[in-house]
Amino acid sequence: MVGTKRKRRESFGAIRKRESGRHQASYVGPDGERHNAPQTFDTMTDARGWLAIQQGRILQGTWSEMDTAKAESAQRGRGMLFAEYAEQWIATRTNRHGDHLRPRTASEYRRLVAGPLKPFAESRLTAITTEGVRGWYSALLAAGTKTQAARAYELLKSILTTAVADGRLKVNPCQIRGAASASTGKKVVPPTASELQAILDNITPRYRAAVILAAWAGVRYGELTELRVKDLERAGDVYMVNVARAVTHVTGQGFVLGETKSEAGVRTIVLPPHVTDIVATHLTEYVSRFPDSLLFPAADGVTHLSQTSFYKHWDRARKAAKRPDMPWHALRHYGATRAALAGATLKELQTRLGHSTVAAAMRYQHTAGRDEELARRMSDLA
Incomplete structure (x- = not known):
């Protein structure tokens, strides 16, 4: 009679094998909440290694609920498209007085997202690169839309700055000096x-x-x-x-x-x-x-x-x-x-x-x- 192989119980945390064949690790932290690893693992050994690191942080007193939440948020954001995140940003954005965007401002931002920022719409946040932003901005300038390019770039930079703060990006790919302040140079001449x-x-x-x-x-x-x-x-x-x-x-x-x-x-x-x-x-x-x-x-x-x-x-x-x-x-x-x-x-x-x-x-x-x-x-x- 062949004995039934019993599933090993982890000394810390839990690991389950998903239908995809990859392994998902999780544990209950000092805050009493269950935390999932920000990614799945190829092997059981990799998953156990991640759990060991988390257990070590708890024992050393260096574990942080905020760090864990940030990592989880970043993982959830990996699959988020720019257009989706931009809409969330516009809907929840507040000014220095704590007020939401005015209707005209929100409408203008949505116009920019649907217009000059459309090339990024179906891109994952993490797929937007410095090179990609530079190429996009250069194309707008070549099309002769200098002022609109500046406005669109400024909005893109603001949205991705928030994405960095949310832990969805490590760095902001908008690194073009002076791009947000560019203008056509046309001056308004008042009447005589x-x-x-x-x-x-x-x-x-x-x-x-x-x-x-x-x-x-x-x-x-x-x-x-x-x-x-x-x-x-x-x-x-x-x-x-x-x-x-x-x-x-x-x-x-x-x-x-x-x-x-x-x-x-x-x-x-x-x-x-x-x-x-x-x-x-x-x-x-x-x-x-x-x-x-x-x-x-x-x-x-x-x-x-x-x-x-x-x-x-x-x-x-x-x-x-x-x-x-x-x-x-x-x-x-x-x-x-x-x-x-x-x-x-x-x-x-x-x-x-x-x-x-x-x-x-x-x-x-x-x-x-x-x-x-x-x-x-x-x-x-x-």
């Missing part, structure tokens, strides 16, 4: 005073006040199209603009009402007296007097004005001013320049434009005409 007047003369009348608020108050488009009657306050011969909200259009969601771009975006801006009549005319002729009425609604008079609809009017006006190259955002630069020429300090510019830092305000302080004014002041001193 005569160009601005040409725009005002040719824009659809109900949008003249919109041009004024963008040029002299420096409001962003999302802030402008959420302004309501109650947000304008007259004080003597000037109007004050109270910016407290902004609206964005998110693909698949429509218009999303929310906060301004930053906390500094909540501000009150005093308009110069010479534009008072234009604003007063707009309030009288083009909007309802109800406090919650939008200052610049869509054609139905109720919903928010989309950029696509508005740009039909804007494009005609900028072409009439012989500035077909000028983006709407250039009017914000115009307001910053005029405030600087009027003697505004960087701190005052920062407050007026709603920037969180002085450095951001400096980017809008164009110096056109400033040299001449300074030269005249120097002459006055002489």
Whole structure:
């Protein structure tokens, strides 16, 4: 009679043979939880060797629950595709205040993942290499999409930095110096005073006040199209603009009402007296007097004005001013320049434009005409 061979019981931990023929090892740690090896083993001897190492760490007092969890997480992440991990990252990402990404930001990140980052979509995280990233980035530059390449690279680097922190990668393969800060080098040139007047003369009348608020108050488009009657306050011969909200259009969601771009975006801006009549005319002729009425609604008079609809009017006006190259955002630069020429300090510019830092305000302080004014002041001193 042939005896039945009994399965050997491990002195520490447990080993089981899987259907694949490979061996899986596990043990109960000092925390009372069962921990699996981050990989399976070819032989029983290899599995026992791994268990012996873990037992030795426990006996020496060097065992760490965090190290074990990190190893397990890394193993689980080996099979995770970049697109899957990127979606998890976007869904759970928080800013320095602990808030989730704003809808517009999350939508833009998903656009980048589905667009320029698509070559990595079906790649395992561990399969993304430094060489692969360099080749991908070089191809984007060759296609002439320098600014988008920088944005996509910055997002890729941020996602993979988190993957390193999660233990899914050992090192971040994004190692290209300066890639995240690359730009086309195109500068926004604000309109001259005569160009601005040409725009005002040719824009659809109900949008003249919109041009004024963008040029002299420096409001962003999302802030402008959420302004309501109650947000304008007259004080003597000037109007004050109270910016407290902004609206964005998110693909698949429509218009999303929310906060301004930053906390500094909540501000009150005093308009110069010479534009008072234009604003007063707009309030009288083009909007309802109800406090919650939008200052610049869509054609139905109720919903928010989309950029696509508005740009039909804007494009005609900028072409009439012989500035077909000028983006709407250039009017914000115009307001910053005029405030600087009027003697505004960087701190005052920062407050007026709603920037969180002085450095951001400096980017809008164009110096056109400033040299001449300074030269005249120097002459006055002489």
